[in-house]
Structure formats: structure tokens, C-alpha cells
Amino acid sequence: MSQTQSKPSLRNRLLRHVLIPLAVTWLVGTALVVGIASYFAQQAFDRALLDDAYLVASHVRRANDASGGGLELSLSAQEMSTVLFDQSETLYFAVLRPDGSLLAGHPGLRPTRLQEDLKPMFDALDYQGRTLRSVTVHRQQPADFYVVMAQTTASRDSLLQRLLTFSVIPQVLLLGLLAAWLYRAIEEDLVPLAELETAVGQRDVRDLTPVPVTATTHDVQRLGQAINALLGRIAFSVQAQREFSGNVAHELRTPLAGIRALADYGLRHTDPQVWHEQLHGIAKSQERASHLVDQLLALALADEAHQDLEKTAVSLDALVGEAVLRYLPKADATGVDLGAKGIDHAVVVQGNAALIEGILNNLIDNALRYGRAHNGESHITVAVETTPYSVVLSVTDNGAGVPPDKLQQISQRWVQGAAGEALKAGVGLGLAIVGTYAKLLGARVALAAAQPHGLCVHVTFDKSSL
Known part of the structure; x- marks a missing residue:
């Protein structure tokens, strides 16, 4: 048997969790009701039996002669038959002397013991093969004697059976009706869950569109939403992977083809100078391909970060200082004056x-690649400015800049400025990565022309989120 088949259904579990406690509660309640009713019925029967014993005791007189221990029962046989008459039970009685000898009544009818207490004593005794309910009354007037009155228990037993029957059968019927109603109600409420299970089970692995949910309860609705x-998260991740794979396949084709062309050209020549030139070109192409892969990976990681990003307090001044020091050797090698402002606090x-x-990294790298001045010294400044409502990070160069009509375009993927197109370097992902990262951080990116020429990129962090 499979693990799925061995598990009980939700419907059966709900029925068990509802009906079993309810059945136990009803059973205990019925037992209490029957027990209480039986107790008070027994009290009524015992009271009638005690009245008969008092009636017999009231007719015990002192005899006119000394025979019979000085006492006699003044009821005739006719009168005694009237006293002992019962439509459904047989009554027995005995009037006993203090020593237990029979004064009147049925021989052999006597309790297990005769007590001196004047309080009536109820008991069960066996007489002529029957179990009888008895009461013993002790009287001291006109002399000391005992009256034992007993009767069969058929009426008592019949009454108890009727109490049980009329208490249990309706309860069982009601429990059965409730079980049927619960079964149908639970079945109807579980229909949306079964439909959801069917929809998910029959869904093609490539189909990541939302599953239609017919929710009759809040719980099923929340399950469908989850x-x-x-x-949705899987679809987003798959789409990011597809874009990454497509981008890598498309963009690496050109540098790899260039590397192959340079290698083929070098192999066709025997001049070491040509080899040196081709190897230098191969190194440049490899550097461009590595940079492209790094940027594509950064974009893919940024897309994945949409799923879960934890924000903490970050020292922006420290990060700016570290970034400037990290790119300072490259800036010196290319003759660019790289500096920072606003990080002294x-x-x-x-x-x-x-x-x-x-x-x-992307802003400084872009500035070093495309922001160098055509004439004079090249300057790149990384600045941090604090305003009453925000913190602004900016990177400014004094290069050729970007025409105003292209400022919005170059922040898109695969779009390059004139400098990038002229240098045949990069693929137009740097500012797209910056925009994606800023969006994840809840910041805003703005591009503006620097004066007298160049490009300034602002990244604004709102203080409301600080």
C-alpha cells in the first residue's frame, strides 16, 4: 500500500474529530439522564413499598390473650389480599418478633439481619428463587416487632429498559442524521480543494500561469493565493534564467568570434610581432567577454533579489571610500583624476x-571607460550629499556627456552612448544594472548633464526609509 493510500482522508478525519467527541458526550449525558431518572423512579417504588410496610405495621395489635408473644395482625385474609394487590408485581410480607420468629405473613421471608435502628432499611434479598426489593420497618409500639415488605422488580426493570430505549434510540438517530449532514457539508466544502488538487496535478510543467481557485472558505482562498x-515566483525565476541564457548566448557570440578570428589570423603568420599584436587583441577581447559575463550575472542576481532582500543600516561614506581606493590604480593608469567628496563624516x-x-562599481567603471575628456585633464568625482529629506550619491565626469534626448534611453538594457559605440566596448548594461539595484533598494536614479560638459548620475535614498 502506498503512503498516499495509507493516509486517512481529510473528510473522514473531520468526521471523526466531530462525531466521536459528540457521541461520547451524548453517551455520557444519556447515562447521566437515565441514571438520575432511574434513581428517582426507584425512590418512588421504594416509597410505595414503605407505605405498604407502614400500613401492615399499623394493624399489628396487642392480643387479648398472652399467646403469640402478646401481638397479633388484625387484618383478615380478605383485607390482607387487598393490601398486597398489585397488577404487575408480587408482594410478600412478614411480621417478625424480635427473636426473628414469624408472627404473620410468608414463612422464610426475613432480612439478613435485624437491627435495633428505627430507620427503615432497604435491601435486596433472595426468596423462593427470586431477587426481591425489600424494606424492613422496626416498631416498638405496642410492642417490639419488625415488618418485612418485599416485592418483585419486574416493573422496575421494565421501566429502566424503557428509559434506556427512549433515551438512546433518539440520540442515535439524531447522531446518524448529524453524521449524514456533516458528511454532505464537509464534502461540499472540500470540493474547491479537490478542484485545486486536480488543477495542480494536471498542470503542465511549463505552465506557470495562476491556477483558477473557486474558494468557498477563507482557508482554501489563502491556499490558492499561496x-x-x-x-509567480517560479515563473519570474524561470524568466530570469531564460533571459540570462539568451543574453549570454547572444552577447558572447561576438567576442568569442573575435577571439577565434584573431587566433586564426595569428596562426597564418610567422612574424612574432603579428603574434604579439593578435595575443594583445585576444586579451582585450577576453577582458570584454569577462566584463560582459560579470554584468549579465549581476543582472541575473538582481532579478533573483526581487524575491527576498534584507535591508540593514549601511555606512555609505565607508563604501564610497573603499570603491574610490579600489579604482584608484586603474584611474591613475589611464590618467584620470578620481576623487571623493562628502565622506569626511x-x-x-x-x-x-x-x-x-x-x-x-558600475558608475565608476562606466565613468572611467566613457567619461574621459577629449582635451585636458579628466576628472571623476564621487560625492555624497545629505539633505533634510534624502541622501544623494552622485558620480560626475567631465567627458563628452550624453545628448539630452538620449539620457532616458541609455539607462535601458543593451543601449550605449556615443562614447561606448565609438570605443566598441561594453554592451550597454552598466546603467541598467544601476537602475535595477536602485529599484531594489527603494532609491531613485536620475541622469543629468554636467557643466560645462560630462555626465552626472544621481542615486537618491529617501530618509523616510532610513
Whole structure:
């Protein structure tokens, strides 16, 4: 038997959890009701039996002669028959002397013991093969004697059976009706769950569209929403993977083809100078391909970060200082004056250190690649400015800049500025990565022309999120 088959159904579990406690409660309640009713019925029967004993005792007189221990029963046989008459039970009586000898009544009818207490004593005794309910009354007037009155218990037993029957059968019928109603109600409430199970089970592995949910309860609705949210996250992740694979396949084709062409050209020549030139070109192409792969990976990781991003307090001044020091050797090698402003005091923002570092790396790298001045010295400034409502991170260069009509376009993927197109370097992902990272951090990116020429990129962090 499979594990699925060995598990009980939700419907049966709900029925058991409802009906079993209810049945036990009803059973205990019925037992209490029957017990209480039986107790008071026994009290009524015992009271009638005691009245008969008092009636017999009231007719015990002192005899006119000394025979019979000085006492006699003044009831005739006719009168005694009237006293002992019962339509459904047989009554027995005995009047006993203090020594237990029979004064009148049925021989052999006597309790297990005769007590001196004047309080009536109820008991069960066996007489002529029957179990009787008896009461013993002790009287001291006109002399000391005992009256034992007993009767059969058929009426008592019959009454108890009727109490049980008329108490249990309706309860069982009601429990059965309730079980049938619960079964149908639970079955109807579980229909949306079964439909959801069928929809998910029959869904193609490539179909990540939301599952239709017919919710009759809040719980089924929340389950459907959770499944659809999961499908949405999976679809987003799959789409990011597809885009990454497509981008890698498309963009790496050109540098790899260039590397192959350079290698083939070098192999066709025997001049070491040509080999040196081709190897230098291969190294440049490899550097461009590595940079492209790094950027594509950064975009893929940024897309994945949409799922879950934890923000903490980050020292922006420290990150800016580290980034400037990290790129300073490259800036010196290319003759660029790289500096920082506004980091002489602590500046803290709520964000993610890795993403802010990625923003700085891409902006500084872009400025070093495309922001060098055509004439004169090249300057790149990384600045941090604090305003009453925000913290602004900016990277400014004095290069050729970007025409105003292209400022919005170059922040899109695969779009390059004139400098990038002229240098045949990069693929237009740097600012797209910056925009994606900023969106994850809840920041805003703005591009503006620097004066007198160049490009300034602002990343604004609202203080409301600090």
C-alpha cells in the first residue's frame, strides 16, 4: 500500500474529530439522564413499598390473650389480599418478633439481619428463587416487632429498559442524521480543494500561469493565493534564467568570434610581432567577454533579489571610500583624476551593502571607460550629499556627456552612448544594472548633464526609509 493510500482522508478525519467527541458526550449525558431518572423512579417504588410496610405495621395489635408473644395482625385474609394487590408485581410480607420468629405473613421471608435502628432499611434479598426489593420497618409500639415488605422488580426493570430505549434510540438517530449532514457539508466544502488538487496535478510543467481557485472558505482562498504566489515566483525565476541564457548566448557570440578570428589570423603568420599584436587583441577581447559575463550575472542576481532582500543600516561614506581606493590604480593608469567628496563624516542609509557596492562599481567603471575628456585633464568625482529629506550619491565626469534626448534611453538594457559605440566596448548594461539595484533598494536614479560638459548620475535614498 502506498503512503498516499495509507493516509486517512481529510473528510473522514473531520468526521471523526466531530462525531466521536459528540457521541461520547451524548453517551455520557444519556447515562447521566437515565441514571438520575432511574434513581428517582426507584425512590418512588421504594416509597410505595414503605407505605405498604407502614400500613401492615399499623394493624399489628396487642392480643387479648398472652399467646403469640402478646401481638397479633388484625387484618383478615380478605383485607390482607387487598393490601398486597398489585397488577404487575408480587408482594410478600412478614411480621417478625424480635427473636426473628414469624408472627404473620410468608414463612422464610426475613432480612439478613435485624437491627435495633428505627430507620427503615432497604435491601435486596433472595426468596423462593427470586431477587426481591425489600424494606424492613422496626416498631416498638405496642410492642417490639419488625415488618418485612418485599416485592418483585419486574416493573422496575421494565421501566429502566424503557428509559434506556427512549433515551438512546433518539440520540442515535439524531447522531446518524448529524453524521449524514456533516458528511454532505464537509464534502461540499472540500470540493474547491479537490478542484485545486486536480488543477495542480494536471498542470503542465511549463505552465506557470495562476491556477483558477473557486474558494468557498477563507482557508482554501489563502491556499490558492499561496500556490499562485509560488507559481509567480517560479515563473519570474524561470524568466530570469531564460533571459540570462539568451543574453549570454547572444552577447558572447561576438567576442568569442573575435577571439577565434584573431587566433586564426595569428596562426597564418610567422612574424612574432603579428603574434604579439593578435595575443594583445585576444586579451582585450577576453577582458570584454569577462566584463560582459560579470554584468549579465549581476543582472541575473538582481532579478533573483526581487524575491527576498534584507535591508540593514549601511555606512555609505565607508563604501564610497573603499570603491574610490579600489579604482584608484586603474584611474591613475589611464590618467584620470578620481576623487571623493562628502565622506569626511558618517552617512548611514538603509539598504544592502552588496547592491550599493554594485552601484558604485558600475558608475565608476562606466565613468572611467566613457567619461574621459577629449582635451585636458579628466576628472571623476564621487560625492555624497545629505539633505533634510534624502541622501544623494552622485558620480560626475567631465567627458563628452550624453545628448539630452538620449539620457532616458541609455539607462535601458543593451543601449550605449556615443562614447561606448565609438570605443566598441561594453554592451550597454552598466546603467541598467544601476537602475535595477536602485529599484531594489527603494532609491531613485536620475541622469543629468554636467557643466560645462560630462555626465552626472544621481542615486537618491529617501530618509523616510532610513
